[in-house]
Amino acid sequence: MQTTAPERRQITSVSRPSDKAFQGVVTTGALSAFVVLALIAGFLFLRSTEVFRIFGFDFITTSKWDSGSVDDGRAPQFGVAAMLLGSVIVATMAMIFALPFVMGTSLFLEYYISRRIRFVLVSILDLMAAIPSIIYGLWGYLVLMPYASHWAASINKYLGWIPIFAVDRANFDASPFVASLVLCLMILPIASSVTREVYSRAPQDQITAAYALGASRWGAIRAVVLPFGLSGLVGGMLLGLGRALGETIAVLLTLNLVFAVKFQVLASAGGNVASLIASKFGEAGPLELKALMAAGLVLFMLTLLVNFGAALVVSRAARSTK
Amino acid sequence: MDDATIQTGSNMNTDSHTAPLGGDPLDEGRVGINGLQTKGVHVWFNKHHVLEDISLDFPANSVTGLIGPSGCGKSTFLRVLNRMHEFIPGAAMAGEVFLDGKEIYAPGVDVTAMRLKVGMVFQKPNPFPSMTIGQNVLAGLKLANIKVKDKDSLLEECLTRAGLWKEVKDRLKTSGGSLSGGQQQRLCIARALAVKPDVLLMDEPCSALDPASTLKVEETVVQLSSDMTIVIVTHNMQQAARVSDHCAFFLSDGGPGVIVEADRTSVIFSTPSDPRTADYVQGRFG
Amino acid sequence: MTTSTASLVTPRRPWVNRRDVFKELIPTLVISGALAAVIVNFTGLAGPLGSYVAFVFAYLSVSFLFGMRHDKVKAIDKVMTTLVCAGFFTAFIPWVSILFTVFKRGASAIYWGYFSSDMSVTSGDDELNMGGLSHAIVGSGIILLIASLIAIPFGIITAVYITEIKGRLSGLVRVMVQSMSGVPSIVAGLFVFTVMVTGKGFSAISGAVALSILMLPTVARTAEEVLKLIPEDLRTSAYALGATQTATTFRIVLPAARAGLVTASMLGVARVGGETAPLIMTSFYLANFSTDFSGHPLASLPMYIYQNFTNGTDLALSRAWGGAAVLLSLIFIIFTIARLASGRAKG
Numbered sequence: 001m002q003t004t005a006p007e008r009r010q011i012t013s014v015s016r017p018s019d020k021a022f023q024g025v026v027t028t029g030a031l032s033a034f035v036v037l038a039l040i041a042g043f044l045f046l047r048s049t050e051v052f053r054i055f056g057f058d059f060i061t062t063s064k065w066d067s068g069s070v071d072d073g074r075a076p077q078f079g080v081a082a083m084l085l086g087s088v089i090v091a092t093m094a095m096i097f098a099l100p101f102v103m104g105t106s107l108f109l110e111y112y113i114s115r116r117i118r119f120v121l122v123s124i125l126d127l128m129a130a131i132p133s134i135i136y137g138l139w140g141y142l143v144l145m146p147y148a149s150h151w152a153a154s155i156n157k158y159l160g161w162i163p164i165f166a167v168d169r170a171n172f173d174a175s176p177f178v179a180s181l182v183l184c185l186m187i188l189p190i191a192s193s194v195t196r197e198v199y200s201r202a203p204q205d206q207i208t209a210a211y212a213l214g215a216s217r218w219g220a221i222r223a224v225v226l227p228f229g230l231s232g233l234v235g236g237m238l239l240g241l242g243r244a245l246g247e248t249i250a251v252l253l254t255l256n257l258v259f260a261v262k263f264q265v266l267a268s269a270g271g272n273v274a275s276l277i278a279s280k281f282g283e284a285g286p287l288e289l290k291a292l293m294a295a296g297l298v299l300f301m302l303t304l305l306v307n308f309g310a311a312l313v314v315s316r317a318a319r320s321t322k
Numbered sequence: 323m324d325d326a327t328i329q330t331g332s333n334m335n336t337d338s339h340t341a342p343l344g345g346d347p348l349d350e351g352r353v354g355i356n357g358l359q360t361k362g363v364h365v366w367f368n369k370h371h372v373l374e375d376i377s378l379d380f381p382a383n384s385v386t387g388l389i390g391p392s393g394c395g396k397s398t399f400l401r402v403l404n405r406m407h408e409f410i411p412g413a414a415m416a417g418e419v420f421l422d423g424k425e426i427y428a429p430g431v432d433v434t435a436m437r438l439k440v441g442m443v444f445q446k447p448n449p450f451p452s453m454t455i456g457q458n459v460l461a462g463l464k465l466a467n468i469k470v471k472d473k474d475s476l477l478e479e480c481l482t483r484a485g486l487w488k489e490v491k492d493r494l495k496t497s498g499g500s501l502s503g504g505q506q507q508r509l510c511i512a513r514a515l516a517v518k519p520d521v522l523l524m525d526e527p528c529s530a531l532d533p534a535s536t537l538k539v540e541e542t543v544v545q546l547s548s549d550m551t552i553v554i555v556t557h558n559m560q561q562a563a564r565v566s567d568h569c570a571f572f573l574s575d576g577g578p579g580v581i582v583e584a585d586r587t588s589v590i591f592s593t594p595s596d597p598r599t600a601d602y603v604q605g606r607f608g
Numbered sequence: 609m610t611t612s613t614a615s616l617v618t619p620r621r622p623w624v625n626r627r628d629v630f631k632e633l634i635p636t637l638v639i640s641g642a643l644a645a646v647i648v649n650f651t652g653l654a655g656p657l658g659s660y661v662a663f664v665f666a667y668l669s670v671s672f673l674f675g676m677r678h679d680k681v682k683a684i685d686k687v688m689t690t691l692v693c694a695g696f697f698t699a700f701i702p703w704v705s706i707l708f709t710v711f712k713r714g715a716s717a718i719y720w721g722y723f724s725s726d727m728s729v730t731s732g733d734d735e736l737n738m739g740g741l742s743h744a745i746v747g748s749g750i751i752l753l754i755a756s757l758i759a760i761p762f763g764i765i766t767a768v769y770i771t772e773i774k775g776r777l778s779g780l781v782r783v784m785v786q787s788m789s790g791v792p793s794i795v796a797g798l799f800v801f802t803v804m805v806t807g808k809g810f811s812a813i814s815g816a817v818a819l820s821i822l823m824l825p826t827v828a829r830t831a832e833e834v835l836k837l838i839p840e841d842l843r844t845s846a847y848a849l850g851a852t853q854t855a856t857t858f859r860i861v862l863p864a865a866r867a868g869l870v871t872a873s874m875l876g877v878a879r880v881g882g883e884t885a886p887l888i889m890t891s892f893y894l895a896n897f898s899t900d901f902s903g904h905p906l907a908s909l910p911m912y913i914y915q916n917f918t919n920g921t922d923l924a925l926s927r928a929w930g931g932a933a934v935l936l937s938l939i940f941i942i943f944t945i946a947r948l949a950s951g952r953a954k955g
Contacts, residue, residue, distance in 0.1 A: 015853075022854040026773055029765030033784040033828070036821060040791065040799045047802060104695020112692055114411075123947070128703045130943045132882020134910050135932050138917060139706045142925065147657065154652065185702050205448045209510070212406060212442040213462040214434045214517065216685035223465060227452035246792025248885035253917065274794040278888055281801065289806070296798040300791065307790030311783075366619040375617075405623065414619035427622040432678070467681045 041300065048294030051078065051287070059294060060084065065259045065276070067288045078291035080273060080298060082261045087272035087299070090176050090251065091244035093265060094183035095237055101188055102236065106195040106229075111221060122196075129189035137253030140182035141174075145254065148178040152266040167267040174256035176270040182250050187240030194239060198232025198317055199225055231317035238310035246303045248274035273299040357382055358403065358440075358521050358551055363417035364578070365398055365407065373399055374578035376417070378570055380521070385543060385552045387566030387587065389559060391607065394572040395579035396555045400523050403553065404440040405433055421521070438466055441514035445526045447506035449498035449513070456494035458509055462517040476516060484512035485542045504535020511542060522546065524554040528561065540565050559603055563591055571599050636674055640667040660701075664694045707936075714933025717926045726907075728896040732916050732924035741931055743897040744912035747812065750901050751891060751908055752877055754816035755823055760873045762820075763827030764862075767872075771835040772843075772857050782832075789825035796821040797886030805890055810905035815891025819880040827876040834868030834950075835861065867949055874946035878939050884910035909935045 015023070052059060055078060062079030105125075109118055149172035156172070159165045202225040210220035251272050257279055258269035277292050277299075284292060358380040365373035373395040380386045388396045401407040402415060405426060419426050426436050449458045459480050463470055470476055477494070481487040486508040490501070501509060507527060514522060524543070528536040543552060543565050556562050562569055570584035571594075583590065583599045594600045601607055643666035644659060653662050668690050675683025722740040730739030766785060770778045796818045804814040838861055846856040862869070892905035893915050900906070909931055916928035 019853045022852075022857070023773055023775075026765050026769045027775060027777070029762055030769030030775075030781050031777070031784075032762050033766060033781065033788050033824065036824075037784060037788055037791075040795065040821075043799055043802055044795075101695050101699045104692045105699055108692045108696040112689065126947070127940060127943060130878055130882075130939055131703075131706065132884070132910065132935060132939065134882060134884040134913050135706065135710060135936060138913065138928060138932055139709055141917075143705060143709050144702070188699055203448070205444060205446055206450055208406065208409075209442075209444060209448045209450075210461075210465060211409070212404065212437060212444075213465055213513070214437040215465040216434060216681050218685045218688040219465040219681065221688075223450060223452075223461065227450075242790050246790075246794065248792070248794040249914070252885075274792055274885065277794050277798055278885055281798075281889055289802075293798060293802060296795050300795045303790050303792055303795075304787060307787060311786055362617070364617050364619070408621070408623040414621050416617045416620055429622070429625050429628060433623070434681070465681070467679065 041297070044293050044297040044300065047290050048297050051290045051294040055079070059291075060298065063259055063261045065280070067280075067283075067285060076287055076291075078288070078294075080276070080295045082259050083271050083273045083276045083295065084298065084302075085261055086176065086255075086270045087245050087274070087302070089263075089265065090180045090183060090255070090270065090272055091241055093176065093180035094187060094244045095241050097180060097184040098188055098191060098240060099237065101184075102191045102195055102240075103233065105188070105192045106199050106233075107221060107225070109192075109196055110199045111217065111225065125189055125192070129193070133186065133247060133250045134253075136182050136186055137250040140178065140250060140254040144181060145173055145178055148181055149173050149175075152177050156266050164263050164265050167264055169267070171268040172266055174254060174268050176255060176265045176267075179251050179255040179270065180265075182254055183244045183247060186247065186250060187243050190243060191236040191240035194236030194314060195229065195233045198229045198236075202228045229317075231313055235310050235314035235317055238306055238313060242303050242306040242310060245272075245306060246274055246299060247272075248278050251275045252278055357420070357422065358553070359420045360403070361418045361420070363399070363402060363419065364415060365395065365402060366414040367410065368412040368414075371578040373402075374580050376581055378581065378584060380551050380553055381568065382551050383547060383549060384567040385547045385554060385565055386568045386570065387562035388553065388555045388570050388572060389557075389562045390572030390579070390582075390602070391574075392557060394574040396572050397525050399572075399579075400442075400525050400553065400555055403521075403523055404437055404442055406437075406442065434466065438462070438517045439519050440521045440523060441517065441519035442523045443507070443510050443514055443525070443527050446530050447503060447510050449501075449506050449509050451497060451499040453498055454495045455490050455498055455501070455509060458498040459512045459516050461513055466517065468517065480512040480515045483515055483542070483546060484508045485538055485545075486512055502535070504531045504538060507531060507535065507539055508542065511539070511546075515546075519550065521551045521553065524552065526555050526557060529557065536561075559605070563587060571596075571602060573598060573602075632674060636667065636670050640670045643670060657701075660698075664690075664698075668694075710929060710932045710936055713926060713929035714931075717930025718933065722930065726895065726897040727912075732919040732927060733921040734923065736923060736926055739927075741909065741912050741927075741934060743894065743907040744909045744931065745934070746897060746899060747891075747894070747907035748881065748909045750899060750906065751812050751815045751819065751887075752881060754813060754901060755819040755880065756873060756877060758817065758820040759823035759827055759876060763824050763872065763876065764831050764869060766824075766828040767831035767835050768857060768862075770832050772853065772861065785825050785828045788821070789829070791821065793818075793822055793883050793885040794889075797889040800886070801889040809903070810890060810892040811903055812891050812901035812906035815887050815906070815908070816901075818886035818890045819883060822883060822886065823876040823880045826879045827872050830872035830875055831865075831869055834865050834872060837868065838864050871946045871950040874942050874949070878943045878946065881939050881942070882910055882935055884914055887911050888914070909938075 055062075059079055061081050062077070063082030064077050064079050065082075066074060066077045109121060109125075113121070152172035152175060153170075155165055156167055160167070206224045207220050210223050215223065252275040255270050255272070255275065256268045257271040257275060259271070260269065262269050273295050277296055280288065281292055359378065361377050363373065363376040364371065376399060378386075388399065390396055398407065403419060407413050407415065415427075421436065421439060424431075449455075450461060453461060456477055457464075459477055460470075460473060462468075478487055478491070481490065486505060489505060490509075498506070498509060507530075511527075527543075528539050531539065540561065543554065546552060547567070554562075554566065556565075566587050568585065569587045569590045571582045571590065572579050573582045574580070583594055583596045585594075590599060591603050594603065640663060644663040647653065647662040647666060648659055651662075653659070668687055671686040671690055672683050675686040717736050719737050721737070723745065724742050725738070725740030726743035727739045727741075728743075766781060769775055770781060775781075799821070800814050800818040804811070804817065842860055842864060843856055846860045851860075887908055887910060891908060891911070893911040894905045894907045896907075898904075898906060913928045913931040913935065916924040916931065919925075
């Protein structure tokens, strides 16, 4: 008996010229994102090669930023270490502050209130995500700062023996602490939106099983929702981290720019790469400009990495439920 | 004629039976110590009346099957018995449910403690994937914060009673999701048993399983009935005939579901009083 | 079973016992209040914020103790419920403060001439009944218009590629769009600065280009979601009638998705309307009212706020708040309209 399957036919079709043109235009347009990204990376890279040639690896490891002066005979010296570290410190602190609130908000909205109220509150939350960063910065400097300095002073008073909480001078204004509080507010809507979405997809039948076993609401959440939603939570926090790393104006307004590697989060000194670029570009000569572009390249690579990681984690979380 | 032949493979002790409504007049009025009864239970979803005047006695140490075509409210009724019905938005009820003589909907009742006494196994097996097999079985204890001196022997006891011990005793530390469907369902049974319930509610526990697993689960059910009250909802009449000692036939004519007839299984299947029951068990509809 | 019994029986919800809830809730609140007052008295916590913290702490402890009357599981459940609710409400306090401050302090700068004057003859620290932000509003409008003209077509084309053509590069395109949404706004500004501003000076066009980089991912993503919602049957029946892909897309699919695409565009505008960092380096600021979009800088609302902030005097700061109030209102309005339109389009 013949058991081999017949050969498959190659099915081809020829598109009309109008369709060919349509496809061509649309494909080209769609690749615009790719082109723009390549252009950005390419331009920044090209302009910064000279900087890397002159300063080498020191660019990333030193923290002095001096445009130099012909009169004083000072050679220019550029290093982003302080600002890079500042970006990381401020963004990480923002994440740490945000974590309990992201979890609390997501759990509250998904498991502690009825559907109708949830709709209203989620809409309000989305609206808060639309607040521009300059307003966060304005509020952070003019309204939050007095409170935050007071809290920083208290933290320093009781926990100042821990190195990161020590200060050289008793000035608590415009510190990384304040900036990270503002950033925490800014990343809260994004992170909780992702987390909330994952929490809402926790398998209902397992939750019912937990209740049937005599669990309390928190017991069921802890047994089913939290393990299920862990990767979504991580993804959401990473997305927030990506946003916090690149934030410019909120940090610019609330943090006192000082070019030294400092681990004192309560002191009135710090900065991040974005605010470095924003503050220095105005009077930058050609070499300093290239240095700023090199700094921008470093920042771009960093946020790209974090966002890739976030997308990976979130997509893995989405796939695991299907 | 005692139709013990219909209920093959069962080793029930027939003396402690209490006949539900319409049963043997000699047994009238005797309720088992771990008895479960409902009086005049009505159920609504918003304005929709889905169950009307359900009064049943579930005798201790026996299996009662709830049979009838789909959509009559059998699963809903089951959820009324362990107060899981109230989770559904728009749920309302009337009537009373007595467990051990105490009304479970009375104000001030500790619901979570009550659910420890009335366990439930669902249609689709749902072990917790983030826990190992061992952790799954003991999950109920952890959730209710019950301290047990000898976890290992309790683990072995529950898994043995669920008919799963031999198959998993060497991989108690593997994930709960790595078992086959039938094994997962028996794991859920073991999990329900760990908190030592007096009553076990089972909502079509075999409908998602293959015939071999179904047989194993049915054997488990019959063995378990020797020391607990089991209420099992099933679409499968042959299963009801195999497994249950008593049956209640639910029917809905487009309105709320009602109990047409409730009696010993042997009576329901051979000499039912109501013509509708006869039609159903003989497969003329459903 | 007769229907007469049904008419005598009424549905109840015996599991909802409000009386019991109040029996526990009221004493908990009262005792927590008292405990909070004690805490405030003896520690450094002060003011409304301090009292709030003290109250939350007191409530946690009291509800835990009340819960322990039953058992530990219930006590922990009560504590976690309190923590979750407190977490949510505490997160909202700053946002309420932001809205309150923006509108309260901004109101002082707004007067009848605020929307019709510019800052060409007034300086930041002049009295508040002079000058205005007409230049900033018009400038923002021009910049956003140009940015939309770039980002919206490209965004929709990108979405069309993914949903209609379903090309082999769809995965790559999505990843690129995703990556583009992660570009820090300052980097977009820096890029446009290198390409368009060095040597030529600030201009509104360069600001628009920078904003379009940030706008495109939002438009593309939302448009993709909207186009995916269009049922496949629509396309299938068009093809079955012998329509070309071009005709199907332009005459069937896009018109059907019209409302959603408008939403996508508006969301894109709302997203970049408040961006400051890229504008610092591209369109900068001009105190005069102008509609000239190339050749020299142009004002914008965010930059108006920023300039007044850096000025630093009280009056200038009031102007900054005024600008903030106007900016926030506009963004909220656009956002809300976009969301309402999308709600109606879906349902």
